[in-house]
Amino acid sequence: MGRVSNCLSTMEMLFGFMILIVLVLLCMEPNNVEAQEEPPYPPHYELQALREIAAELGKKDWNFSENPCNNKSSWFTPPPPPHVSRGIYNSTVTCNCSFPDGECHIDGIYLAGQDLDGVLPHSLVNLSYIKTLILHYNYLHGAIPHEWGALKVEIMSLENNMLSGTIPTEFGKLVNLENLTLNANYLTGNLPPSLAKLFNLKELFMQ
Ligand SMILES: *[C@@H]1O[C@H](CO)[C@@H](O)[C@H](O)[C@H]1NC(C)=O
Ligand SMILES: *[C@@H]1O[C@H](CO)[C@@H](O)[C@H](O)[C@H]1NC(C)=O
Ligand SMILES: *[C@@H]1O[C@H](CO)[C@@H](O)[C@H](O)[C@H]1NC(C)=O
Numbered sequence: 001m002g003r004v005s006n007c008l009s010t011m012e013m014l015f016g017f018m019i020l021i022v023l024v025l026l027c028m029e030p031n032n033v034e035a036q037e038e039p040p041y042p043p044h045y046e047l048q049a050l051r052e053i054a055a056e057l058g059k060k061d062w063n064f065s066e067n068p069c070n071n072k073s074s075w076f077t078p079p080p081p082p083h084v085s086r087g088i089y090n091s092t093v094t095c096n097c098s099f100p101d102g103e104c105h106i107d108g109i110y111l112a113g114q115d116l117d118g119v120l121p122h123s124l125v126n127l128s129y130i131k132t133l134i135l136h137y138n139y140l141h142g143a144i145p146h147e148w149g150a151l152k153v154e155i156m157s158l159e160n161n162m163l164s165g166t167i168p169t170e171f172g173k174l175v176n177l178e179n180l181t182l183n184a185n186y187l188t189g190n191l192p193p194s195l196a197k198l199f200n201l202k203e204l205f206m207q
């Protein structure tokens with residue numbers, strides 16, 4: 001008798017345990033969904049780089065209390081409604097959140113027509129995953145940093161600023177570059193011969 005009831009209570013305990021597990025799983029489900037909607041922050045060193053980039057560019061309204069990767073608030077200018085033409089004004093940071101380790105990395109900065117009056121940021125090189133850099137229609141001045149030769153950028157537009165100096169020889173290392181626009185600045189000098197090594201370059205705008 002005692003053995004049977006022991007056995008039963010073991011079964012009951014197992015059964016109870018299984019119900020508990022099911023309940024726990026049910027409770028976790030909504031959290032999983034939330035976790036997908038709210039992407040992780042980019043790594044600390046990218047956030048730190050963004051702060052330095054903001055300081056160098058003169059970008060004052062990025063809100064560092066918000067996640068730059070969540071397409072919200074100061075980090076994102078929503079697309080215009082259909083049939084409304086796209087102005088040049090845009091202030092958007094994009095991220096790639098599809099890395100195998102679940103991390104988000106900043107992959108684009110669009111600051112178009114933002115009245116930025118600073119300089120081109122050296123700290124950009126700390127954003128190791130940046131592919132798109134659009135800084136056109138601002139008042140950025142000074143030289144193009146030669147450190148930018150370390151970028152893996154694919155699309156870069158610095159059109160319509162007040163940049164001076166020469167195009168750095170180091171731009172010959174931008175092997176991923178597909179589209180470079182430098183129109184309407186005060187750049188001087190010749191095109192560096194090193195640019196001939198940019199085999200991915202499809203469009204180059206310079207006037
Ligand atoms: C950027 O990278 C350099 C060299 O790796 C490092 O010395 C510097 O501290 C980094 N800056 C930030 C903001 O992480
Ligand atoms: C920045 O974001 C935080 C968190 O969402 C918000 O409370 C705060 O009002 C924002 N600051 C500005 C200046 O918009
Ligand atoms: C942000 O927008 C991009 C492009 O529209 C999209 O791929 C991404 O999933 C969005 N991220 C979030 C957190 O909504």
Ligand SMILES: *[C@@H]1O[C@H](CO)[C@@H](O)[C@H](O)[C@H]1NC(C)=O
Pocket residue numbers: 077078079080086087089090091092094110
């Ligand atoms: C700003 O740029 C982002 C990234 O390309 C784009 O998704 C968004 O539609 C643009 N917004 C406007 C208003 O042009």
Ligand SMILES: *[C@@H]1O[C@H](CO)[C@@H](O)[C@H](O)[C@H]1NC(C)=O
Pocket residue numbers: 096097098099100107
């Ligand atoms: C995001 O990163 C993953 C992993 O590196 C890559 O396979 C994918 O092409 C990237 N997506 C975009 C839109 O660049």
Ligand SMILES: *[C@@H]1O[C@H](CO)[C@@H](O)[C@H](O)[C@H]1NC(C)=O
Pocket residue numbers: 155157179180181203205
């Ligand atoms: C290259 O950049 C120029 C200027 O920003 C733009 O007009 C053109 O559409 C871009 N081409 C591609 C393929 O993105």
